[in-house]
Amino acid sequence: MSEEKSLNFLEEIIEEDLRTGKYKSIHTRFPPEPNGYLHIGHAKSICLNFGLADKYGGKTNLRFDDTNPVTEETEYVDSIKEDVRWLGFEWDGEYFASDYFPQLFSFACDLIRNGHAYVDDSNSEEIAASKGTPTTTGKNSPFRERSIEENLRLFSEMKEGIFPDGAKVLRAKIDMASPNMHLRDPIMYRIRHVPHHRTGDKWCIYPMYDFAHGESDSIENITHSICTLEFEVHRPLYQWYIDKLGIFPSRQYEFARLNLNYTVMSKRKLLQLVNEGLVDGWNDPRMPTLSGLRRRGYTPESIRNFCERIGIQRRENIIDVGLLEFCVREDLNRIAERRMAVLDPIKLVITNYPVGQTEIVLAENNPEKEDHGGVRELPFCRELWIEAEDFMEVPAKKWFRLAPGQMVRLKNAYIVQCEGCVKDGDGKVIEVHCTYLPETRSGSDHSGINVKGTIHWVSVPHAIGSELRLYDRLFKMEDPASEDGDFKEHLNPDSLQVIRHAWLEPSLSQARAGEFYQFIRKGYFTPDHMLSQEGRPVFNRTVTLKDNWAKTQKK
RNA sequence: UGCCCGAUAGUAUAAUGGCAGUACGACAGAUUUUGGUUCUGUUUGUCUUGGUUCGAAUCCAGGUCGGGCAACCA
Numbered sequence: 001m002s003e004e005k006s007l008n009f010l011e012e013i014i015e016e017d018l019r020t021g022k023y024k025s026i027h028t029r030f031p032p033e034p035n036g037y038l039h040i041g042h043a044k045s046i047c048l049n050f051g052l053a054d055k056y057g058g059k060t061n062l063r064f065d066d067t068n069p070v071t072e073e074t075e076y077v078d079s080i081k082e083d084v085r086w087l088g089f090e091w092d093g094e095y096f097a098s099d100y101f102p103q104l105f106s107f108a109c110d111l112i113r114n115g116h117a118y119v120d121d122s123n124s125e126e127i128a129a130s131k132g133t134p135t136t137t138g139k140n141s142p143f144r145e146r147s148i149e150e151n152l153r154l155f156s157e158m159k160e161g162i163f164p165d166g167a168k169v170l171r172a173k174i175d176m177a178s179p180n181m182h183l184r185d186p187i188m189y190r191i192r193h194v195p196h197h198r199t200g201d202k203w204c205i206y207p208m209y210d211f212a213h214g215e216s217d218s219i220e221n222i223t224h225s226i227c228t229l230e231f232e233v234h235r236p237l238y239q240w241y242i243d244k245l246g247i248f249p250s251r252q253y254e255f256a257r258l259n260l261n262y263t264v265m266s267k268r269k270l271l272q273l274v275n276e277g278l279v280d281g282w283n284d285p286r287m288p289t290l291s292g293l294r295r296r297g298y299t300p301e302s303i304r305n306f307c308e309r310i311g312i313q314r315r316e317n318i319i320d321v322g323l324l325e326f327c328v329r330e331d332l333n334r335i336a337e338r339r340m341a342v343l344d345p346i347k348l349v350i351t352n353y354p355v356g357q358t359e360i361v362l363a364e365n366n367p368e369k370e371d372h373g374g375v376r377e378l379p380f381c382r383e384l385w386i387e388a389e390d391f392m393e394v395p396a397k398k399w400f401r402l403a404p405g406q407m408v409r410l411k412n413a414y415i416v417q418c419e420g421c422v423k424d425g426d427g428k429v430i431e432v433h434c435t436y437l438p439e440t441r442s443g444s445d446h447s448g449i450n451v452k453g454t455i456h457w458v459s460v461p462h463a464i465g466s467e468l469r470l471y472d473r474l475f476k477m478e479d480p481a482s483e484d485g486d487f488k489e490h491l492n493p494d495s496l497q498v499i500r501h502a503w504l505e506p507s508l509s510q511a512r513a514g515e516f517y518q519f520i521r522k523g524y525f526t527p528d529h530m531l532s533q534e535g536r537p538v539f540n541r542t543v544t545l546k547d548n549w550a551k552t553q554k555k
Numbered sequence: 556u557g558c559c560c561g562a563u564a565g566u567a568u569a570a571u572g573g574c575a576g577u578a579c580g581a582c583a584g585a586u587u588u589u590g591g592u593u594c595u596g597u598u599u600g601u602c603u604u605g606g607u608u609c610g611a612a613u614c615c616a617g618g619u620c621g622g623g624c625a626a627c628c629a
Contacts, residue, residue: 006569033629068628124627133625135557169627179558181625190627209629233559233624254560256622261566267629309578311568313561316622320566323579333592368592400590409588442588454588521589549590 008312010048010253014056014224026058026223030084030091031213033065034076034197036267037282037289038083040303040324041258047307048255049226050089061220062091066098067212069196077197079282083290088300097207097216098198104207105159107215107245108170108188112151116244117188118144119154120171127169130176131184138176138184158191161204165191172211174240182237186210214238217250225250228257229314258310259318262473263288264481278491279474285528285540286474286495296471297516297526297542302331318479325543332516332524332542337365337373340411340456341504341519343468346388347460348402350416352435353382358459361442363412376507380413383460385503387521390455391432393421396553400453402432409454411520415440415447456520463503467538469528470497511537521545 007015017023028049032038038046053060062084066072084091111117120127120143132138146154158168170189178184188211193204217225225238232254242249259265264273265288273279273287282289285296293303306327310319340363358381366373386402395403402408402418409415414436422431439447472495477483480490511517513529523544531538 006571008568012571031629035629065629071628127627128625131625133557135625137557138625166627181558184625187627192627206627208627213629229560230623231629235559256561309567313568315561317567320579323567326579329591338589367587367589398590411588413588415588445588451588453590456589518589518591521591545589545591547590552590 009314010052010224010226010255010312011055013253014052017223018056023223026053026056027061027221028053028058028224028226029061029063029217029220029222031063031065031216031227032080033068033071034073034080035068035071036076036271037079037291039265039267039270039287039289040260040293040306041265041288042083043087043290043303044258044307044310045226045228046084046087046089047304048312050091052224052226058223059092060089061093061095061222063093063095063097063216063220065209065213065216066096066196066198067207067209069192069194069206072197074197079291083294086294086300087290088304093220095216095220096198097212098196100212100216100219101199101203101207103219104212104215105205107241107247108155108207108211109152111172111188111241111244112155112170113148114244115148115173117151117170117172118146119151119158120144120169120185121167122169123166127187131181132176134181140176141171141185144173144185155189158189158205159203161193163191165193167191170205172237172241174237180233180236182210182234183240186237210234210237211241214241214250214252215245215247217252218242218245218248221248222250225252227252227254229254229316230257254314255312256314256316259316259479260288260321260324261318261478262321262475262480264475264487266481269481269487272488276488278488285469286471288474295529296540297332297524298328299331299335299516302328305331321473328543329524329546332518334368335366336516336518336524338363338367338520339505339508339517340378340458341466341468341502341508341522341525342385342387342456342458342463343499343502343519343522344388345385345503346391346429347431348384348386348416348457349431349433350382350384350436351419351433355382357381358461361413378412378505379459379462380410381459381461384410384457385460385463386432386455386457388429391418391421391429393429398552400451401455402434402453406453407449407451409440409442409451410436411454411456412442413457414438414442415445415449415451456522458503458505460503462506464506464509465501466504466508466536467531468499468502468525468541469531469538470499470541471495472497508537509535511539516542518545 030049050060130139169187171185174183189205238252283291360377362375364372391402407417416434416436419433421429475490476492477490480487513527524542525539527537
């Protein structure tokens, strides 16, 4: 018996539209403005738009909303396409709002001819002043009653470029007393003598979002135009243009954007972090951008699962970043090969193991897989690097690791018994000494000895040195954007910790960007595609493993 | 003192007039050659006041709280 999965409100609307025959199939679109890199919030929108089309056998366009040449660049177009593909989606049509400039100009002329638009010579201060406020009505512009012929002539002259920036605008003639500010004669076109990333110098007038977006949707026969909640009050205007133009009736629906705690999610703020050098760029592994998450070692699968789990609604929400981390651990646990790496090394000397001898032990690559992902060979010898935190001279209660007299299993090798330690002049432990039990070799242990703890290690003469980069949350505060003042004051100064010289098992020298590893007991790591060199990978830590021991200690 | 939207465990999300369920988290236990994974159990919720109804998280009214709207940005 299969469980019925409940529908979100958009799926309900679509099923109703399909059931009543309003549409035979649906068509959605993902409409980024190419003025920044995509972030995890966009992933929610991408998964929604493409997911809906997949589910109901429809189509999804990728459309760049490039109506403001001041902020938009081709670099962003390329990164957006890369990120959408990486997430696992392929679009049907690839369009640019700028492709529609001639058509939009023609639509605008239609509105003028029908008395629905006029050219206004007021400057921006005058327009703002006459617009009124949310609690007081606005006043009509003195240019509101120009003749259709004059409006047509002036609008053409605006297009010809004979007026300077800001000299005139085209406005829709709606209602300066409307309680909805967006209906108080909104601006449709403004003059900008600025080259556009695609149309160059061809145009010097550019349509505003409200006039361009719905009309672009209509041109593409978009049935369900999905955007975020802040555009809700724009919907009456969206419909007004379409109604007055009599074109394909696309409809706008809004959902709540994603907010994640301990980070910021606005392109403006992310751009500030990049421009002020507070991060290493849009793809800094601490950034919530898709390129940052990718570099950090997040998988597309984990992000899609995350978007599925958080759901779609119309109420404001702040998702705990812990859920994102759960999703990536879930996926990485399944696919990442296990390796051993020592982040904070201390030397372990096995005093009863022959000097100069090396033997090979076998280690399974992934215990989650049917065949354990195969096995690999590891060199084992008398001197090993182990984690400094795995030894305590005076053990805590319930301590399962090394302490004088205590036994632990060296993962994939022998059980050893701790005999003591060597300290330097300052009393700092520099070596741990132990003896091994030859009959306890992994795979052929008939000793019957059971130990509570198993620790990871790498052979001193065979280990490779490598740089590891550990990341923590970018901000100290749950909602850095909520407070008054500068959000950048809440940056976490310890969000990046560089370990210049960790010791890794030798096979890792061949690790390449795009591969996922679990360093046993330490976390998931992936080679950094910018910092790694041939044979010398630098690793980013994607996320730690859950650590119940550390949690217990905190209490 | 305008208009629009919203409110279910700590965080999200279901229940579409009929037993308030699920995930993450937290807590406890089992298993484990990763204090990982897996498994089991426990915990915590319908903003408020009325109304309609045999029956309300759901419908209606008032209130409270939260978000959005006054860019020639999107």
